[in-house]
Amino acid sequence: MRLCQYPCQNRIRCFTLEAIQIPIVYNRYGDHDPNGLLYVLEQESQRIQKEALQRFQQTPPQPYEEVQPLVLRVNLGDIVKVRFRNRVNRRLSIHIQGLSYEVTGSDGASAGFNPDSTTDSETEYTWYADTEGVFLFHDMADPRSGEEATNIHGLFGAVIVEPPGAKWFHPETGEEIESGLMADVYPPGKPAFREYTVFFHDELEILDKDGKPPLDHRTGLPSSTTAISYRSEPMRNRMPLVHDPADSGEDISMSSWVYGDPAPPVLRAYVGDPAKIRLVHGGIKETHVFHLHNHQWRLEAENPVSTIIDSITISPQECYTLDILYGAGSRNRVIGDVIFHCHLYPHFHEGMWTLWRIYDRLEDGNGKLPDGTPVPALCPLKDREKPAEKEKLHPGYPNFICGESGKPF
Ligand SMILES: [Cu+2]
Numbered sequence: 001m002r003l004c005q006y007p008c009q010n011r012i013r014c015f016t017l018e019a020i021q022i023p024i025v026y027n028r029y030g031d032h033d034p035n036g037l038l039y040v041l042e043q044e045s046q047r048i049q050k051e052a053l054q055r056f057q058q059t060p061p062q063p064y065e066e067v068q069p070l071v072l073r074v075n076l077g078d079i080v081k082v083r084f085r086n087r088v089n090r091r092l093s094i095h096i097q098g099l100s101y102e103v104t105g106s107d108g109a110s111a112g113f114n115p116d117s118t119t120d121s122e123t124e125y126t127w128y129a130d131t132e133g134v135f136l137f138h139d140m141a142d143p144r145s146g147e148e149a150t151n152i153h154g155l156f157g158a159v160i161v162e163p164p165g166a167k168w169f170h171p172e173t174g175e176e177i178e179s180g181l182m183a184d185v186y187p188p189g190k191p192a193f194r195e196y197t198v199f200f201h202d203e204l205e206i207l208d209k210d211g212k213p214p215l216d217h218r219t220g221l222p223s224s225t226t227a228i229s230y231r232s233e234p235m236r237n238r239m240p241l242v243h244d245p246a247d248s249g250e251d252i253s254m255s256s257w258v259y260g261d262p263a264p265p266v267l268r269a270y271v272g273d274p275a276k277i278r279l280v281h282g283g284i285k286e287t288h289v290f291h292l293h294n295h296q297w298r299l300e301a302e303n304p305v306s307t308i309i310d311s312i313t314i315s316p317q318e319c320y321t322l323d324i325l326y327g328a329g330s331r332n333r334v335i336g337d338v339i340f341h342c343h344l345y346p347h348f349h350e351g352m353w354t355l356w357r358i359y360d361r362l363e364d365g366n367g368k369l370p371d372g373t374p375v376p377a378l379c380p381l382k383d384r385e386k387p388a389e390k391e392k393l394h395p396g397y398p399n400f401i402c403g404e405s406g407k408p409f
Contacts, residue, residue, distance in 0.1 A: 029261035030060025030209025060209035068156035093118035095140035134278035193274035202281035232351030235261035264354035269328035289343035361396030371405035
């Protein structure tokens with residue numbers, strides 16, 4: 001939806017961002033990029049650096065959940081002022097793709113005879129939120145794709161432009177938030193929805209827990225790593241529990257009963273919740289195919305006769321909004337875990353997959369998974385019927401399943 005169909009507000013919305021360098025740990029097996037780069041809100045910078053370093057020093061190194069690609073939200077019509085502080089010892093910038101800006105000062109690039117709007121200290125960019133949707137931003141001071149550049153180390157994020165008057169809240173606490181991959185969005189006059197930002201990225205420079213390039217145990221050859229939102233769950237870390245070849249199938253290697261949940265963020269909803277996936281390709285080299293099981297969306301969300309699909313090819317630096325038909329669980333109201341992944345199987349194998357977990361009963365923050373992992377609360381969307389509470393005979397997914405943690409079933 002374009003701005004001309006709404007009354008224009010022209011509110012100024014300000015953010016102060018930093019670029020920082022820290023090790024990014026991609027999973028609990030200790031796979032990490034020692035030279036991770038990311039954008040953070042200035043007010044969260046110190047805490048994120050401290051907590052991330054503390055977890056990096058554990059054995060094996062552990063991820064810190066707040067180390068995630070930065071997602072900012074604004075309303076359509078906002079003027080977005082970004083004060084950018086570069087805390088890294090090299091020239092950097094922020095370049096937005098798809099929103100309007102004044103090229104002489106806010107391009108975040110050094111191109112032709114235009115003034116250089118990259119910085120080694122501090123600068124300000126102004127963007128105009130004139131189109132709804134999701135928009136990638138990234139460093140253009142060094143647009144190369146190699147390991148000496150910035151992109152493969154994580155220096156990208158996104159702006160989501162919501163309808164005028166929409167508000168967004170933390171899905172666990174219900175508090176208003178300024179950033180975050182996940183939000184519950186309340187647009188005026190329309191149903192609230194779960195919003196999930198999913199970043200695909202690739203060609204990572206990963207070391208294992210011992211500081212060595214990861215190897216595939218079966219072949220002895222180097223193993224690549226592909227990621228979703230600074231996390232990756234490669235199959236090399238999920239080897240069969242026994243040497244019986246029957247135990248090496250997907251039903252074992254991808255099972256949370258056997259290995260716990262995958263590292264990339266698990267999306268969460270109550271069955272029937274309206275949901276939008278904001279899909280972003282943050283990487284720079286390879287094309288991927290986002291495939292979501294059991295759900296579909298229209299290629300053009302606003303067009304009621306547009307083709308219905310369940311997979312979409314996404315090229316480097318593209319973004320899509322997937323407005324999921326019939327919401328979480330689709331028309332058949334499925335509860336449980338729904339996988340999504342890159343459909344290019346080497347990428348899937350190298351870590352590019354995770355789950356959408358759809359609950360049947362209220363999660364109030366007191367629940368536990370069968371392996372004892374606490375389940376954070378999930379606020380019900382306020383314009384929907386509240387999910388029923390758990391009872392002895394209805395303990396909620398996945399606790400009604402006759403399974404045993406650590407074992408296949
Ligand atoms: Cu892929």
